[in-house]
Amino acid sequence: MSIGLYIHVPFCIRKCSYCSFASVPLEGGPVSGYMSALEREMEMRAALLPPGDRSVDSIYIGGGTPTCLSGDDLAGILERVFSLFNVAGGAEITVEANPGTVDGEKLKILKNAGVNRISMGVQACRRELLNILGRLHSYPEAEKSFLEARHAGFDNINVDLIFGIPGQSSRQWHECLEKIIDLEPDHISAYGLQLEEGTALSRMVREGALNPCPEDLEAEMYRDLIEILTARGYVHYEVSNFAVPGRFCRHNLRYWHNRPYLGLGPAAHSCLGGRRFANEPSLPGYLEKLAAGLLPVSWQEEIGPETEMSETVFLGLRLIEGLDVEGFRKRFGRSVDEVYPGEIDRLSGLKLVERADGRLRLTRRGLMLGNAVFAEFV
Ligand code: SF4
Structure with missing residues (x-):
């Protein structure tokens, strides 16, 4: 069975105000130490x-800000992946890019290295909202970076957006x-802004600033997002994701179908061989373990059948087409109704889930209350 590879690049130019991801400042950061450790981890894992x-069959280089590394460093990471793993021809290879950290030359290097999808962190279009988020770029810079990616030949580009920003109007x-x-x-x-504990933004909100x-x-912004994008030809295929036909993100579909993936780099998570494990969240901890010749794992757990079934249901419900009921029965030898009779009856009674075309899916109302539905299966 093929796997997806996630590679975490932990560097950013500066911390955004809402960010709770594992990232450290690029300036003065141990980039060459990270590159060597990552290579070592890849070799050990392979x-x-x-x-x-x-x-x-899919590779996703995320972060952090992968594109604050040089084009040659990113190409070097991919070269090592190609030499250690059997990367399928036509594999989807995504690199997350932040506006202002790419130019025509770097994008060409990425294209030549095999990258075929760019995910651009635009997040907002107005200066004052980008300032609240602590983003470094302006919207014109985001537009410039997007057009440069097109010009470099990328025909598969994602734009990340955030709504529900303090002060943002409909x-x-x-x-x-x-x-x-x-x-x-x-x-x-497009994701609603999450005020994560410990971030500068959550502090500003708590202090009343x-x-x-x-x-x-x-909720209105989310409803409008769905209406506007679907009216303009985008397929709403996952709670927060939209694509033109044929451009669904194959790497993320792997997560939602609860299929195996291997995460490399600090804080990366994996789900492989019946186990879930996570790497050391801090960069120093990650580097230390690899320097000592150890895998940089910080915790792991066996995934029992109960856990795998519950994850398959709530991840499958994130897809707009819903969970493949027959696929579930074939995978686990039990029907979803047999495993979750009470939950499904209750959610159907509340008109939060429904059945259609052999699938169990969220209703329109369920889509607005997704987290409450998913919690039923955890
Ligand atoms: S660019 Fe992304 S990972 Fe880096 S600080 Fe901002 S939100 Fe966090």
Whole structure:
């Protein structure tokens, strides 16, 4: 069976105000130490996989800001992946890029290295909202980077957006969506802003320096997102993801189908061989373990059948087409109704899930209350 590879690059130019991801400042950061450690981890992981199990059909280089590394460093990472794993011809290879950290030359290097999908962290279109998020770029810079990626030959580009930013109005959100649609991205991911504990933004909200977006306004923005993008030809295929036909993100579909993946780099998570494990979250901890000749794992657990079934249901429900009921029965030898009779009856009674075409899926109402539905299966 093939796997997906996730590679975490932990460097960013500066920390965004809402960020709870594992990232450290690029300036003064141990980039060459990280590169050597990552290579070592790849070698150790590849050696642990039987040769027949080293097939990879998607690679996702995320972060952090992968594109704050040089084009040659990123190409070097991919070269090592190609030499250690059996990367399928036509594999989807994504690199996350932040506006202002790519130019025509770097993008060409990435293209020549085999990257065929760029995910651009645009997040917002107005200066004051980008400032609240602590982003470094302006919208014109984001547009420039997007067009440079097109010019370099990328025909599969995602744009990441955030809504529900303090002070953002419904009208501003519509304007932003129109600007983004004008760029004609192949894929759009849009998430409601999460105020994570310990971030600068959550502190500002707690101290009253910023008012959080009211819940009903955020729900309205989500409803409008779906309406506007689907009216403009995007397929809404996952709770927060939209694509032109044929451009669904294959790497992320692997997560939602609960299929195996291997994460490399600090804080990367894996789900492989009936186990889930996570790497050391801090860069020093990650480097230390590899320097000592150890795998950089910080915790791991066996995935029992109960856990695998529950994850398969709530991840499958994230897909707009829903969970393949017959596929579930074939995979686990039990029907979803047999395993979750009470939960499904209750959610159907509340009109949060429904059955259609051999699938169990969220209703329109369920889509607005997704987290409450998923929690039933955890
Ligand atoms: S660019 Fe992404 S990973 Fe880096 S600080 Fe900002 S949100 Fe966090």
